[in-house]
Amino acid sequence: MKTILVVNAKGGCGKTTLSTNLASYFATNEFNTVLVDFDPQQSALEWLKERNKDYYYEIQGLSPFQKRLRFAADVERVVLDAPARVEGKQLADLVRRADIILVPVLPSPIDMRAAATFIKELLLTGHAEEKKIAVVANRVRENTLIYQQLNKFLKRLKIPFLASIRDSQNYIHVAEAGLGIFDMPWYLVSHDIEQWKPLVRWINRNLDD
Ligand SMILES: Nc1ncnc2c1ncn2[C@@H]1O[C@H](COP(=O)(O)OP(=O)(O)OP(=O)(O)O)[C@@H](O)[C@H]1O
Numbered sequence: 111m112k113t114i115l116v117v118n119a120k121g122g123c124g125k126t127t128l129s130t131n132l133a134s135y136f137a138t139n140e141f142n143t144v145l146v147d148f149d150p151q152q153s154a155l156e157w158l159k160e161r162n163k164d165y166y167y168e169i170q171g172l173s174p175f176q177k178r179l180r181f182a183a184d185v186e187r188v189v190l191d192a193p194a195r196v197e198g199k200q201l202a203d204l205v206r207r208a209d210i211i212l213v214p215v216l217p218s219p220i221d222m223r224a225a226a227t228f229i230k231e232l233l234l235t236g237h238a239e240e241k242k243i244a245v246v247a248n249r250v251r252e253n254t255l256i257y258q259q260l261n262k263f264l265k266r267l268k269i270p271f272l273a274s275i276r277d278s279q280n281y282i283h284v285a286e287a288g289l290g291i292f293d294m295p296w297y298l299v300s301h302d303i304e305q306w307k308p309l310v311r312w313i314n315r316n317l318d319d
C-alpha cells in the first residue's frame with residue numbers, strides 16, 4: 111500500500127481537485143484505491159458519492175471523522191486530501207502517513223510565498239525529510255515565468271516543480287459527475303492528460319512496488 115498526501119495550508123489551491131483526479135488515475139489503472147477526506151467539509155467524499163452511484167472504476171472513500179482509519183490488506187493506493195490551514199500535530203500526523211507529498215500552488219506571488227513558508231513547515235515536522243515532495247502549479251493560465259522565484263527556492267531544497275495544470279472547465283465538469291479527467295474519453299481531455307504526464311511519471315517512479 112502506498113500513500114500520497116496532497117497538502118498545502120492555503121485554501122482553494124486545488125488539493126481536492128488534485129486528490130480526486132489522482133484517485134481517478136489510480137482507479138482507472140486498476141489499482142485498488144482509497145480516498146481519505148481529512149477536510150471537515152468532506153467535498154472529496156461528496157464527489158465520491160456521485161462517482162460510485164453506477165461507475166465501474168470504484169474508489170473507496172474514508173472519513174477520519176467517522177472512525178479510526180483502517181485499510182484492507184488489498185488496498186494498493188491511498189490518497190489523502192488534506193484540509194486548508196493544516197499545521198502542527200495534524201500536519202505531522204498526515205506527513206507520517208505519506209510515502210510521497212504533493213503541494214499544489216496557485217500562480218500568484220502571495221500563494222507562492224505562502225507555499226515556500228508551508229514547505230519549510232513541512233520539513234520542520236521532522237517526518238518529511240526522507241519523503242519525496244513535489245510542487246504542482248495549478249490553474250496556470252499562460253506561461254510559468256511567474257514561478258521562477260519559487261523554483262529557485264525549491265531547487266535549493268531539491269524539491270521538483272513537476273507539472274503545470276492549466277485552468278480548465280474540464281476539471282469542473284468532470285468533478286460534477288464524480289469523475290476525473292482520466293475517466294474521460296482521451297480526445298475530450300487530451301491536453302489536460304498531457305499536462306499530468308510528468309506528475310504521473312514521477313509518482314509511479316517513486317511508488318515502485
Ligand atoms: N485546474 C483547475 N481548473 C479549473 N478550476 C479549478 C482547477 N483547480 C481547482 N479548480 C477549482 O477551484 C476551486 C478550489 O479547488 P479545490 O476545491 O480543489 O481546492 P482546495 O485546495 O481543495 O480547497 P480547500 O482548501 O477549500 O479544501 C474549485 O471550485 C475547483 O473546481
Ligand SMILES: [Mg+2]
Nearest residue numbers: 125126149153
Ligand atoms: Mg479541498
